[in-house]
Every structure is written in C-alpha cells, then in structure tokens.
Amino acid sequence: MHPTVTTRTRASGITAVVAVLLIIAAIALPTVADRGVIKDLFFILTMLTLAQYWNLLAGYGGLVSVGQQAFVGLGAYGLFGAAIAWGMDPVLALPLGGVFALIIAIPTAFFAFRLAGAYFAIGTWVVAEVVRLSVAQWKAVGGGTGTSLPRGVQTDMTGTALVESLFGIRSAAAQDVVAFWLALALAVLTIGGIYLMLRSKAGLALAAVRDNAEAARSVGVNAVRMKWVVYLAAAFGTGLTGALIYLQKGRISPDAAFSVTDWTAYVVFIVVIGGIGTIEGPIIGIVVFFVLQTLFADYGSTYLLALGLIGVLVMLFAPRGIWGLISERTGLQFFPIRRTLHVPRGSGRKAGP
C-alpha cells in the first residue's frame, strides 16, 4: 500500500454531522422562533459571511483590505438600482448586486494591486471613498440622502406570499423569514465554498503564496493570478451579502452602505478576535461580537473604544485569536486544511519520529 495524504481528522467528521443537524434546525427555526430572534440570526449570519470573505482576503490571501465596505455598498446599490429602475424582484436581483460589485472590483483591483503590502490597505480605502462619493452623485437612487425600496417591490418579493400563508404571519415578518433563509443559504455556501477551495489545489497555492511568495513562484504558482482570484471572489461574495443586508433593511444611504465602522471595523474585529486565517475563527468571533453588541452597543463610543482596545490587545498578546489558543492546547481542527501524511502499517517506513 502507498502512503496517503489526507486532510481529514476525527473532529472534522463530527463537524460534518453537527453542521448538517444545525442547518436543518436553522431551516425549521422560523416555525417556532419569534421575529426578534430571526432578525438577530440574520445579523449574525450576514456578519459571519462578511467576516469569512474578509478572512479569505486577509488571512489566506495576505491582502489586508480596509475598503471592503465598497463592495457591501455596491452590492446593495446594485440591488436597489435594479429594483427601482426595472422594478425587479429583489430576491432575483441579489446575484445582480454581487455581479455589480464584481464588475467594479476589476478596475479597482487594477489600481489597488499597484500598491504593495501595507499601502494596499490604504489603497482599498481610497477606492472605497471614491465609490462612496460617486454613488452619492447617483440621483436615481437618492444621491447623498439615499432612498427606500419601493413598497410593492418588497411585498411582492419571491417567497413572501408563500411564507405568509404557510406560517399565517404578516408580510413584514414573512420578508424577514425569507431574508433569514437566504442569509443561511449564503453563509453555508460561503463557508462550504471557502473550505472546499482551501482544500483544493488552489488553496494549497494560496497558502504557499501567503507563506513565501518567492518560494511559491519557484515551484510554479502564479501568485498574481491567485491574488486576483481571491480579490474578485471576495468582492462578489461581499457584494452579494451587502445586497442581502440592504434587501432586509429596505432603506439605503451612501453613508450607511459604505460605513467603515459597520462593514470593515466590525468585520476585522470578528476575524481578529476569533482567529485570523482559520474558518473556525470568524465563527467564534461572531459569537463574541454578538454578545458584546447586545450587551454594550448602547454605550456608543465607549463600546467602540473597548472593541478597538480588545482588538489591539488580542493582536499584541494572542495574534492567532481565541481559536488559536484553543487549537494550540487541544489540537482540535473542525475545518482541517492541513495535509497530513498517513503511512500504512507494514509498509516498511515509519511515520514521524
């Protein structure tokens, strides 16, 4: 028998089973949970999705962006534009939000990639500012003051009528249920998609580029192409999520949709505190963030100051976050991507020392 390479661990098998059970439970949840819980979960799922995309970009791709709010806003405005100009069903317009973000991401990547390393970060910020200021000039969607989704468009949204009659609830509550299911689907597809990608050849190439770009190039990895793939994938996913967030909000303005605090600072906090460069990290991070947000968000700037301080302290003393501390002590890996070599017994070679 030949030695085999695998990424599977015992914990990953359990994860798969638990994940399927959790997803089924979440799908069924609107039958019992009230509207407040559904809204909270919508917030958690969408922030988790944003965090996973930022983590893909910064944690795996080494591309630290502080301008992802550009794509949240572009996705949202793509959706609003399609719904207002063409009266499109917002659920069907969701992918359009992602595509809109993707299209704008191509020229912006061209600019941002001209800046190396740390300057890339501020480059993405400039791009986000340019996008925000430009969208504020777009009069059809309300310019600087923003606009709302047309009422009819929202109530006629795909699935709303079905949920209304199924659960016997009012239209506004039914819209929240539909948005929740969409957020659930998006989060599951995102985490699953990123996990599969990291386990594939592309993921290996990505890790190689992150760890040592020169060495990766010398064994034939196209580092530039990997950067483009990751940047564009994150832009599309972030745009899609942004579109969904504002589909649920129903009202948009440039300052809110392109907010650095809401769509980048919070997201960075979630990833950093949970553990950057792991899939488990953002999942833990969103739980911590949600608890803090629920308990202390009323304290306004004190709360934000504390978040910033926690983020700085984590980076200083536990740069791999909470998940880093846990997996260091226990060796647990729920989403293993590390390839381990298994040498069957009796093949004449011993694995390890």
Next chain:
Amino acid sequence: MSLDTIVQGILLGGLYTLFAAGLSLVFGIMRLVNLAHGDLIVMGAYLILLLVGALGLNPFLAALIAAPLMFALGWALQRLVLNRVLGPDILPPLLVTFGLSIVVQNGLLMGFTADSQRISAGALETASVDLGPVTLGIMPLLTFGSAIAVILVLNWIFYRTALGRAFRATSDDPVTASLMGIRPKAIFAQATGLAMVIVTIAALYLGMRANFDPTIGPARLIYAFEAVIIGGLGSLWGTLAGGIIIGVAQTLGAAVNPEWQILAGHIAFLAVLLVRPRGLFPRAFD
C-alpha cells in the same frame, strides 16, 4: 479666477504635505503604515485647543508646548505597542494601528463630544496680502512656509546629523545597523516621536484653518497617503509635489462643482497611479 484657484490649491497642498510628512518619515524608516495617523493629527488639534483654552495661550505657543508631549506619546506608542508587532508580516502592525485609530477616534468623541471645534487665531485668520492678480491669505501662506520648513529640517536631520545617519542605516538594513552599535528599536521610537512633532504642526494648522471634529481623521490619513504615493516613497520633496497635486485638483474640482472637491483629489491620485505606479520621484525600492 483660474490662476487664483491654482494658487489656492498649491497653498492647500502645503497643509497636505504637513499631514503626509510624518507618515512618510515613519514608513521610510520602519516600513510601518500607521492607519491611526489621521486620528493622531486630530488628537493633536484637541491637545492644542485644550492648552489654548486652559492657559489662554497663543495657538503657536500652545503647539510649542504640545510638541514635546506628542513626542513623548509617539515614543511610548512605539516602545510599548508598535515595536512588538513590527516584522516581516504586515498584518499585525496594520491591524494594531487600525484598532488604535478606532480607539483614538472614540476616545476623542467621549472626551470632546461630536461638536465641531476651531482653534482661534484671532486676526491672523482673515489677514491677507494683495499681490495684484491674486490675494493670498496669511494663514495658507504660513502653512505652506511651515511645510517647506519641515521638509528642510527633516532633510537636514537625515543628511547632516548622527541621528539622521542612524535613521538611514536602520532603514537600509536594521541587522547590520545593530552590529554597528545602533539599537533599531530605540531609533524607531525616536522616529515616531519626531513624526508626532510634525503631527503637532499639522494639527495646529488643521485646527486654525477650519472646523474639526473627532471623526475627520481617516480623511486626513487618505490625503496624506495620496501625497506620499504621488511623490514616490522616500522622497520628501516628492511628497510636497504630491500634496500640491492633491490640493490643486481639489480646488479645481470645487471650482466646477463644490460636491466634486474631494472626489477630484482622489481621481488625480488614481490618474497618477495609473501612469506612474511608483510615484513621480521614487527613491526607495520596496
């Protein structure tokens, strides 16, 4: 009208050069991009405001007192925080300074509320000189003159003093520099302290020329950054050129439509990036 617009833009570029010089200095020596730079400028403005209010001082005198305090703050910040995260990985310093930016911004909001403030400079605010075709404000002229002075002094420090030699050596190769008896971490702390003195000067003019509030820091960081990139990394005179380009683009944009002021500056930056990705006068190769 257009000559006046351009001259005003050039003078505005002086302010952006002041924003940028500290950023450029720190990046040049330790390859650190401080995302809190803009917020630190705003903090400096509040410190001067506080000194003016509490001691009834002239703003320039207040800045003179604020400068050593800001130097100490920068020195401590580098010693206690930033030196710990410097390394080949760019992620930790970026995230730490991003966190710091949020801390400073919200700390200022707590201490001074969101109300906009201004450092009063008395008659100086409105004084001007008439030069025939254009009328120049004394304040913009002073700002521009200070920017030139800052660049001259920095160049003098860099090329004529032992400290400057240590800066250049550490910038080129910290390991070899440390073999020659230079302690890179101590040098970094002095560099950040010096950058904070420049930040104080920038803060003085920021506060005297226009209203400010705790949230305007990130926008100043962006202007500073654009000036540095346009000029080319490592070139202080280039940074001045970059500041002037942003300033002129903004005043020209504002002359067409007031809403386009900021956007025009950003577009000028992107245009330069498109034609000269390494800036106009690149010196550092990294």
